[in-house]
Structures are given as C-alpha cells and as structure tokens.
Amino acid sequence: PDAYRKFHAGVIPRCGGVAIYISFLVPVFIFLFFIKKESLLATSHHYQVWVIVIGGGIAMLMGLADDIWNIRVRWKILFQVIAATVAYSGNLRIDNLSNPFGSAIELGFFSYPATLLWFFVCMNAINIFDGLDGLAAGVSLFVTFTLLGVSLTFGNDTGVFISACLSGAILGFLVYNFSPASIFMGDSGSMFIGFGIAALGLVSSYKAETATALLIPIIALFLPFFDLISAALRRWSKFLPLTMPDGKHLHHVMISKGLSTRRTVVYLYIVCIVLCGAALIIVFSRGSATATIVFIIAGVFIVGNHFLKVVDINEIRRRITHDRLRHQWNKEHLAPLIKATDQVKACENLEDAWRYCVVAFKNLELSSASINVFENAEWNSLREWEYNESYISENQKSSDSSTPWTWTLECPIELTNETRLIVMKLKGKNDSSEIRSIMPLLNDLAAGMSEKNGFYKHA
Incomplete structure (x- = not known):
C-alpha cells in the first residue's frame, strides 16, 4: 500500500494469476484427454483450445516474471507480441473490422498488425484496470459471461466451452479477491485474463453477424478500454511516458470524490453490466440497434468524463497547440539551419x-x-x-x-x-x-x- 495507487492494508500475495491459469487448465485437460472429443466440439477446433492454452501460458509467465522481478517494458511488449503471434498462427485473427454503418472492412495484409493490436490492448486494459480489490476480476467475469451468451446464441460450441472454463476460473478467484482481498491476481492474472478475453472475443463472435462480430467484445470491454485510452491521453497531454503510472484512473477519481473502495467497485460493476447488456442487445437485434447503442454509450462516457475529469480536455488542447506550434517552428527554423551547416x-x-x-x-x-x-x-x-x-x-x-x-x-x-x-x-x-x-x-x-x-x- 502507498496511499497513492494502492489502497489495500498490509502485505497481500499477488500471484493469483497462477491459480487462475491452473483452474482454467484443469477442465480443459479433462475434456481433451478423458472425455470423448467429438462429444462437445469438433476435433478440428481443438487447436483453438491449445492456442489459448499455449498463448495464455506465455502471457501468464511473462506477468509472473514481472510480478517477481519487475522486468523492463520492452520485454513485456516482446512477450505480448509472441503470445499474440501464437494466437494469429492458430487462426485466431482479425480478418475484417466491424462497421456499424455498413459492410465490414476487409483488412488483408493488415490482419496481423490488427490482431497484435487487439491482444495488446486487451491484455494491457485488464492490467491497468486492476487497481481495486475485485475490480478487474469482476469486470472480466461479466465480460466472459457475455461472450458465453454470444456463443450460446450462435451455437458456437468452442466459444461456449472456453467461456465456461475461463468464467469458472475467474469466479473461483473472485471469491478471495473481492474487498477485502486476501490475494491479488498480479500481472500474471491480468495478462492471462486479458489474453483469454481477447482470444475468446474472436472465438465467440466467429458465427456472429459480420458487421457486429468484433464490436460485441469491444462494447463489453469498453470500461477497461476507456480507462486505458484515458491514461494514455492523460500522460501524453502532460508530456509523461505512456508507461508511467499515475493515480488518476477512473477508480482513483471516484475514490477521490468520497466513495469507499467497495462502493466504487460495485458502481463500476453496474456500469459494466449495462455495457454487457448493450452488447447482448446488439446480438439479439442482429445489428439493427448497433448505431444507436454506440452513440448512446459515447454520449454517456463523454458526459461522465465532463464531471469526473478523468481526461482533462484542456490539457489535450494545450498539447495539440504545443505540437502544432513546435511543428511550425521546426518548419520555419530547421531548414535554414541545415542549409547553414552545409x-x-x-x-x-x-x-x-x-x-x-x-x-x-x-x-x-x-x-x-x-x-x-x-x-x-x-x-x-x-x-x-x-x-x-x-x-x-x-x-x-x-x-x-x-x-x-x-x-x-x-x-x-x-x-x-x-x-x-x-x-x-x-x-x-x-x-x-x-x-x-x-x-x-x-x-x-x-x-x-x-x-x-x-x-x-x-x-
């Protein structure tokens, strides 16, 4: 605890991600080795399960190393790229982008970088959102439940199986992680859960309508995504390194307004449940309500940010103005200086x-x-x-x-x-x-x- 970003009392172990990963592996291995393979899903889809096991294991071990030795950012990024590449090679990839206003956008050559970005954002969004007892685990649980519902709706047996295994692992951990927590998931947990949700988002929406396939997990995960984007904008606007931690995340701001830790977590749970419900509405409406829901969510978060000031718009304006003036200054002064040097x-x-x-x-x-x-x-x-x-x-x-x-x-x-x-x-x-x-x-x-x-x- 530091009274700045960590509000727990006393020393608490933070290797809960290992327990989550093992809890996920147990039902997966029982299914793969002891149950008749064709009974639940096609044998041709078993490789997707193995991809999540291997890629998730890489992400978990990288997070565990960071929990123990506090490794450099470049090594974190490298192993995140490796884990995402494993997923891509196992055909868990983004071939097109959802477009709520028309047909999907085919990516072609850009499929690989888009897939890397998706896994990178999901893993780091869960990681950065893990700031209060039970917050990241609870939000992740609601998201996996939502993706379970999506898989059931479209008859995606692979998505149902993976969602159920991941949800059970997170639920078992949340019992001990909810306030007051007796164990933290650490980076090992946030990296594995983030990877699992990223992979699950691609698997569960496989049979969904093309225009809404990737939009479903994005809306369900919008709360962690908003916090991640806000943190990046906040640090960029203040000329700080993007990897530099601060005490201005959404949950920190809510606590600064006088809310208790538990009440803050519950309120964010409610917001997440509403977002997950919105994602399911898009599924059941076959995409007809997509544009309306996207506009409503955007409006609500813009208004909420106006009151909470998670992102200071004035700071962003000042940074943009500074960069514009710097670019103008460089344009007017650098060329003559280079000429004089020659x-x-x-x-x-x-x-x-x-x-x-x-x-x-x-x-x-x-x-x-x-x-x-x-x-x-x-x-x-x-x-x-x-x-x-x-x-x-x-x-x-x-x-x-x-x-x-x-x-x-x-x-x-x-x-x-x-x-x-x-x-x-x-x-x-x-x-x-x-x-x-x-x-x-x-x-x-x-x-x-x-x-x-x-x-x-x-x-």
Whole structure:
C-alpha cells in the first residue's frame, strides 16, 4: 500500500494469476484427454483450445516474471507480441473490422498488425484496470459471461466451452479477491485474463453477424478500454511516458470524490453490466440497434468524463497547440539551419563560415551566440556574435512583468580529446526547449566552425 495507487492494508500475495491459469487448465485437460472429443466440439477446433492454452501460458509467465522481478517494458511488449503471434498462427485473427454503418472492412495484409493490436490492448486494459480489490476480476467475469451468451446464441460450441472454463476460473478467484482481498491476481492474472478475453472475443463472435462480430467484445470491454485510452491521453497531454503510472484512473477519481473502495467497485460493476447488456442487445437485434447503442454509450462516457475529469480536455488542447506550434517552428527554423551547416562546410575561410552562422542564429531568434574551444587549459574564442544586445539589457532592467524573459544555454558540444572541448553559448527569448531539440544540428554547425579554424578535422 502507498496511499497513492494502492489502497489495500498490509502485505497481500499477488500471484493469483497462477491459480487462475491452473483452474482454467484443469477442465480443459479433462475434456481433451478423458472425455470423448467429438462429444462437445469438433476435433478440428481443438487447436483453438491449445492456442489459448499455449498463448495464455506465455502471457501468464511473462506477468509472473514481472510480478517477481519487475522486468523492463520492452520485454513485456516482446512477450505480448509472441503470445499474440501464437494466437494469429492458430487462426485466431482479425480478418475484417466491424462497421456499424455498413459492410465490414476487409483488412488483408493488415490482419496481423490488427490482431497484435487487439491482444495488446486487451491484455494491457485488464492490467491497468486492476487497481481495486475485485475490480478487474469482476469486470472480466461479466465480460466472459457475455461472450458465453454470444456463443450460446450462435451455437458456437468452442466459444461456449472456453467461456465456461475461463468464467469458472475467474469466479473461483473472485471469491478471495473481492474487498477485502486476501490475494491479488498480479500481472500474471491480468495478462492471462486479458489474453483469454481477447482470444475468446474472436472465438465467440466467429458465427456472429459480420458487421457486429468484433464490436460485441469491444462494447463489453469498453470500461477497461476507456480507462486505458484515458491514461494514455492523460500522460501524453502532460508530456509523461505512456508507461508511467499515475493515480488518476477512473477508480482513483471516484475514490477521490468520497466513495469507499467497495462502493466504487460495485458502481463500476453496474456500469459494466449495462455495457454487457448493450452488447447482448446488439446480438439479439442482429445489428439493427448497433448505431444507436454506440452513440448512446459515447454520449454517456463523454458526459461522465465532463464531471469526473478523468481526461482533462484542456490539457489535450494545450498539447495539440504545443505540437502544432513546435511543428511550425521546426518548419520555419530547421531548414535554414541545415542549409547553414552545409554552407559552413563548403566555405574556404572562417569569415564566410561565421557569416552563415550569424544568419542561422538570427533565424533562430537568438539575442546572442558564441562558439568557444577549450584547448590546452586555455579558452580560445572562435567568434562571438551579439544581436540586439542593447535591447535585451534595457528590458532586463525594467520591472514591467510583460518584459520578454531571457535564458542562457551554455553546453558542451563535442569532446574531441582529453584537452579539447567545444562549447556553444546561446541567449534568447524563445522557448529554450526548442533550441535543445536541435542541439545535434547545432553540434554540426559548431564542428564545422572549429574545423575552419584549424582546431581539428573530422575523420
């Protein structure tokens, strides 16, 4: 517990995913090895069961390794891709996309990346939603029950069998995971359940109407999907790494509004049940109510986000504006800088090279710039350029709060050997982060200048 993202009391084991996986395997192995195989589903479909067993095992073991050793994100992604590839090779794939307003969209070559994305999103959605006692397990149980109903509706024996096995495993675990929890599923559980639901979503909707096949599990899983997308947008808008955890998930926000942990979980259960019911309505209506339900769900979540502020729309607007201005700045300033670098390299003397540097510095809206070389314990100034320095000095003396602020950036450009260090000193009024983003280009410019002065030659 940390009073930030983890609200449980005391130390609780978090390897419940192993128990869930074993509980899933027991009925599967009993069926495959001890029951007459043709009695429940066609032998040709047994490979789908094995695909889920193998792919789910890879996902579970990866999550278990993360629970124990806290492995790097790149390794998590790699094993998620491997698990999804196992599913794809076993014909659990997305060949077309649902279109509630017309015929399905055939993917062709993009079937593989779409399948990878589907498994990746499902596994991480369940993982990121596992924030309160019983939350992820309960929501997953409602989703598997829904997919069980879909499979029964379309006479999909394979979907019925897998749904029943996965639902039973989750239900047995939920008894011990509901608040107050005595065990957590951990990443091993969330990864396996996410993989299982992703695979089950493809299996159970196999005989469904084409236009609504994939939309059914998407609507049933919309609550974890919303939390995953919200987290990504929230971190992106604040310039944070997408993998950086925070305490602003949907359940955290609800608790901050004064709700207890158990009440928050129950309310989210209700929302999930409503969404699962909406998915079943689409099934029973044969897709005729799809567009209406999609619009209603979107409207409800937009209004809900307006009150809960899970995603700050203003933050997103600011990030979009920042990126647009950065793109415009790059477009206006990078091309002249690259041109100046090439011109400096082609110059025959230092004076001409410095003249091109001055043009580039003016274009960057700097107030002053200098390039110096530290060699043999002495500073040697290559050239120093001052642009409108009197204006800057005069404004710095003013107490007017609207006066343009200035910054000075002094940084090493390149260490050529033990006794030589090139330093570029810049001063300006614009955003210094923009200048930092083009330091590699400034490095080339400074290197070209020092080369003209005879300090060193590029290899």
